[in-house]
Amino acid sequence: MDTSFRLLPETASTMASQVDGLYFFLNAVAAFFALLIFVLIVYFSLRYRRRDESVRPAPVPTNLKLELLWTIIPFLITMVLFSWSARLFIQMSHSPADAMRINVVGKQWMWKIQHPDGQREINALHVPVGKPIELMMTSQDVIHSFYVPAFRIKQDVLPGSYSRLAFTPTKVGEYHLFCAEFCGDQHSGMIGKVVVMEPAKYDAWLAGTIPDEPPALAGERLFAQYGCMACHGQRGPTMAGLFGRKVELNDGTTVTADEQYLHESIFDPAAKIVRGFTPLMPSFRGQLTEEQVMQLIAYIKSLQYSQSTQEQQ
Amino acid sequence: MTTVPYSSSLGRETTYLNHSHKIRSWLLTLDHKRIAILYMISITFFFMIGGAAAVLMRLELMTPQGDLVKAETYNKLFTMHGVMMVFFFLIPSIPAVLGNFLIPLMVGAKDLAFPRLNLASWYLFMIGGLFALASLVAGGVDTGWTFYTPYSSTYSNSYVVLAVVGIFINGFSSILTGLNFIVTIHTMRAPGLTWFRLPLFCWSLYATSLIFILGTPVLAITLVLVGVERIFHIGVFDPSLGGDPILFQHLFWFYSHPAVYIMVLPSMGVVSEVITCFSRKRIFGYAFVAFSSVAIAVLGFLVWGHHLFVSGQSIYGGLIFSILSFMVAIPSGVKVFNWTATLYKGSIALQTPMLYCLGFIGLFTIGGLTGLYVASIAVDVHVTDTYFIIAHFHYIMVGGAVMAYMAGLHFWWPKMTGKMYSEWMGRFSALLIFVGFNLTFFPQFILGYLGMPRRYYAYAPEFQALNVLSSAGASVLGVGYLLPLLYLLWSLRWGKNAGPNPFRATGLEWKTSSPPPTENFEKTPIVNEEAYAYHRMEMTGDTVATH
Numbered sequence: 001m002d003t004s005f006r007l008l009p010e011t012a013s014t015m016a017s018q019v020d021g022l023y024f025f026l027n028a029v030a031a032f033f034a035l036l037i038f039v040l041i042v043y044f045s046l047r048y049r050r051r052d053e054s055v056r057p058a059p060v061p062t063n064l065k066l067e068l069l070w071t072i073i074p075f076l077i078t079m080v081l082f083s084w085s086a087r088l089f090i091q092m093s094h095s096p097a098d099a100m101r102i103n104v105v106g107k108q109w110m111w112k113i114q115h116p117d118g119q120r121e122i123n124a125l126h127v128p129v130g131k132p133i134e135l136m137m138t139s140q141d142v143i144h145s146f147y148v149p150a151f152r153i154k155q156d157v158l159p160g161s162y163s164r165l166a167f168t169p170t171k172v173g174e175y176h177l178f179c180a181e182f183c184g185d186q187h188s189g190m191i192g193k194v195v196v197m198e199p200a201k202y203d204a205w206l207a208g209t210i211p212d213e214p215p216a217l218a219g220e221r222l223f224a225q226y227g228c229m230a231c232h233g234q235r236g237p238t239m240a241g242l243f244g245r246k247v248e249l250n251d252g253t254t255v256t257a258d259e260q261y262l263h264e265s266i267f268d269p270a271a272k273i274v275r276g277f278t279p280l281m282p283s284f285r286g287q288l289t290e291e292q293v294m295q296l297i298a299y300i301k302s303l304q305y306s307q308s309t310q311e312q313q
Numbered sequence: 314m315t316t317v318p319y320s321s322s323l324g325r326e327t328t329y330l331n332h333s334h335k336i337r338s339w340l341l342t343l344d345h346k347r348i349a350i351l352y353m354i355s356i357t358f359f360f361m362i363g364g365a366a367a368v369l370m371r372l373e374l375m376t377p378q379g380d381l382v383k384a385e386t387y388n389k390l391f392t393m394h395g396v397m398m399v400f401f402f403l404i405p406s407i408p409a410v411l412g413n414f415l416i417p418l419m420v421g422a423k424d425l426a427f428p429r430l431n432l433a434s435w436y437l438f439m440i441g442g443l444f445a446l447a448s449l450v451a452g453g454v455d456t457g458w459t460f461y462t463p464y465s466s467t468y469s470n471s472y473v474v475l476a477v478v479g480i481f482i483n484g485f486s487s488i489l490t491g492l493n494f495i496v497t498i499h500t501m502r503a504p505g506l507t508w509f510r511l512p513l514f515c516w517s518l519y520a521t522s523l524i525f526i527l528g529t530p531v532l533a534i535t536l537v538l539v540g541v542e543r544i545f546h547i548g549v550f551d552p553s554l555g556g557d558p559i560l561f562q563h564l565f566w567f568y569s570h571p572a573v574y575i576m577v578l579p580s581m582g583v584v585s586e587v588i589t590c591f592s593r594k595r596i597f598g599y600a601f602v603a604f605s606s607v608a609i610a611v612l613g614f615l616v617w618g619h620h621l622f623v624s625g626q627s628i629y630g631g632l633i634f635s636i637l638s639f640m641v642a643i644p645s646g647v648k649v650f651n652w653t654a655t656l657y658k659g660s661i662a663l664q665t666p667m668l669y670c671l672g673f674i675g676l677f678t679i680g681g682l683t684g685l686y687v688a689s690i691a692v693d694v695h696v697t698d699t700y701f702i703i704a705h706f707h708y709i710m711v712g713g714a715v716m717a718y719m720a721g722l723h724f725w726w727p728k729m730t731g732k733m734y735s736e737w738m739g740r741f742s743a744l745l746i747f748v749g750f751n752l753t754f755f756p757q758f759i760l761g762y763l764g765m766p767r768r769y770y771a772y773a774p775e776f777q778a779l780n781v782l783s784s785a786g787a788s789v790l791g792v793g794y795l796l797p798l799l800y801l802l803w804s805l806r807w808g809k810n811a812g813p814n815p816f817r818a819t820g821l822e823w824k825t826s827s828p829p830p831t832e833n834f835e836k837t838p839i840v841n842e843e844a845y846a847y848h849r850m851e852m853t854g855d856t857v858a859t860h
Contacts, residue, residue: 030682044656078639088691149764160552180698188769
């Protein structure tokens with residue numbers, strides 16, 4: 001993401017440059033009228049400043065032509081603005097028949113996303129460049145709003161009904177995803193990113209395989225993609241230094257955190273609950289392939305080594 | 314006491330201020346002028362609470378990460394800022410303070426039509442304010458001043474009901490004040506004061522009162538429904554109880570959009586009085602200015618849906634609200650053009666009230682023009698719920714309404730207190746507020762178009778530079794608001810006597826002494842000319858300023 005100082009957001013969808021076009025026209029209209037009023041006020045204030053307390057300037061009679069002029073010209077300008085913006089709005093509300101449907105669920109305070117063939121991710125949306133996308137969105141609790149400034153689009157996400165948001169990304173890159181409707185304590189933390197990829201890369205990402213990726217790295221990516229870090233380390237047990245350690249369970253017994261235990265905890269999390277935690281974690285059976293579970297385990301193992309050396313220092 | 318503070322060369326000893334000094338004579342007063350002073354003190358208090366919340370918010374926003382306060386605290390701060398400033402400062406500011414004081418004087422009456430009702434309005438206002446304060450003391454409210462459901466009705470763990478009850482009670486204060494003004498303007502005008510001889514301030518407060526009476530009950534009912542859903546779990550707005558969350562937004566904005574005009578119309582009235590006096594000219598296009606007030610009040614009721622462009626209302630609904638929103642820009646534009654034309658060939662004195670007044674026109678123009686951006690539905694989709702909106706409505710409500718309140722306060726202060734403030738301090742603070750305001754809020758237009766959402770206590774690092782600029786401006790603005798508090802209080806003790814008409818203005822309020830006697834006029838004045846007849850005004854005699 002480009003974080004340098006700028007006056008305009010990035011332009012990364014078919015609508016973005018069109019909305020900017022209208023914005024520039026509005027800037028021109030606003031600058032013209034603001035300058036007109038400012039210059040007249042300053043000019044009159046100097047030109048007609050009070051030189052003599054006893055001056056009684058003659059009244060200037062109301063000029064009907066002038067009144068009509070400054071009623072009708074602004075009216076015509078607003079009608080131009082209306083038709084321009086209405087055309088853009090109708091265009092952005094329309095989603096092409098071949099659009100790729102992606103499901104979005106907003107909840108306090110995360111975005112849960114599912115791709116057409118089942119791939120899930122949290123607080124991130126991967127999409128192929130140039131492909132029309134239509135989001136089908138709903139909320140699990142309060143009103144949220146799905147906002148991608150680089151695309152110039154926003155749509156409230158309501159509980160109890162579905163709303164749609166269509167866009168076509170035009171530029172590869174990572175862009176901000178914000179929740180724009182106040183939704184409670186962590187509203188400003190309900191953010192993520194939209195990753196626009198080349199179609200081939202998107203397909204590879206979708207298949208869950210990136211060629212020649214080391215398993216631990218793939219596991220790290222999955223760990224983020226499935227939102228594991230939303231809980232683990234906070235409401236859930238930390239993964240750092242977990243592998244190979246003895247884990248105390250709720251029923252008083254202990255187990256060693258080996259591959260078998262981690263596999264069971266991912267597919268059947270309720271089977272063994274770590275002492276002091278509540279059974280909140282959903283099962284990932286059917287969502288993760290065995291290969292992906294192995295990658296996750298490889299990632300957890302890698303945490304083990306680096307974390308423990310840090311602790312010794 | 315060795316000196317009698319209110320004695321003047323005119324020899325009038327008894328005024329509404331000094332006829333009795335007992336606390337009881339203030340708290341049980343039926344005099345519209347004393348009630349106006351009670352309101353002035355109360356809203357200044359609420360302004361300072363709202364302002365303190367703003368200071369903490371701007372400090373938090375100096376850095377991208379949340380560090381000064383917790384997220385929960387920040388959410389309570391912006392809620393308290395909005396509730397205090399909108400319901401307990403801006404809405405009552407010009408109507409309840411200046412309107413209360415001036416309407417009877419301007420129409421040549423002894424008091425408002427219903428003096429007891431007027432006092433009851435103030436008590437309702439204070440009770441409402443105490444409930445809102447209680448919600449703050451109890452631990453705060455975190456819903457934002459908009460109370461969007463189902464967050465407010467189901468999910469928020471804060472003191473929503475207390476705040477809602479406060480606003481509900483306060484609403485009755487507005488309704489009764491509006492009723493009082495309408496009846497007074499209809500029935501108590503002095504002989505010869507026809508509708509088209511009324512000062513435009515009365516016209517604009519008449520239009521405002523219509524909105525008070527028509528709009529406030531809708532807000533009151535809506536907030537009751539939020540309370541009912543919250544306490545009894547009766548489904549109105551929460552879909553999990555069978556309600557509709559968008560219904561709340563329609564009902565809320567049906568009042569709260571016209572409420573913007575409650576803040577702006579009285580400001581326009583003040584500006585029409587001040588600009589004519591300091592350019593010694595009749596207002597240009599009196600009838601156009603008067604009827605544009607009414608047009609704004611009427612059209613203002615038909616544009617609430619522009620707050621819902623991305624909420625999920627139908628495309629056609631959105632388009633209709635968009636075109637109506639453009640329409641409401643026209644009468645506002647007509648007013649700005651007419652005020653500017655009033656300056657033409659005038660005799661212009663840039664005294665403190667006039668500086669505030671010209672500041673109003675400048676900032677209101679920017680606020681109005683950026684209204685075109687948000688009426689443009691496709692642009693609004695991008696900028697709604699961002700800092701662009703924050704900047705836009707602060708230009709209207711602070712740059713507009715507060716500047717006009719300051720203009721009015723400085724214009725009528727000599728009338729209300731009989732004292733002159735320091736002219737140089739006045740001009741300096743007007744300049745400081747204008748500069749500080751622009752420095753605070755102009756960067757927020759850019760921030761908004763860049764995509765920074767509102768109500769974020771932590772934000773992306775690339776937004777920091779503009780946020781720091783905004784906070785720096787806010788500190789200048791803060792000093793600008795503190796100065797008048799000091800020099801106006803100073804003037805009460807050490808200010809020069811003002812005399813009945815220090816600015817040599819037309820209007821009946823200037824035809825009585827300063828401060829006026831309790832009964833306003835010794836005998837009922839008779840009006841035989843239009844408003845703002847500056848060209849016929851006598852320029853000699855004892856109406857000339859004493860400074």
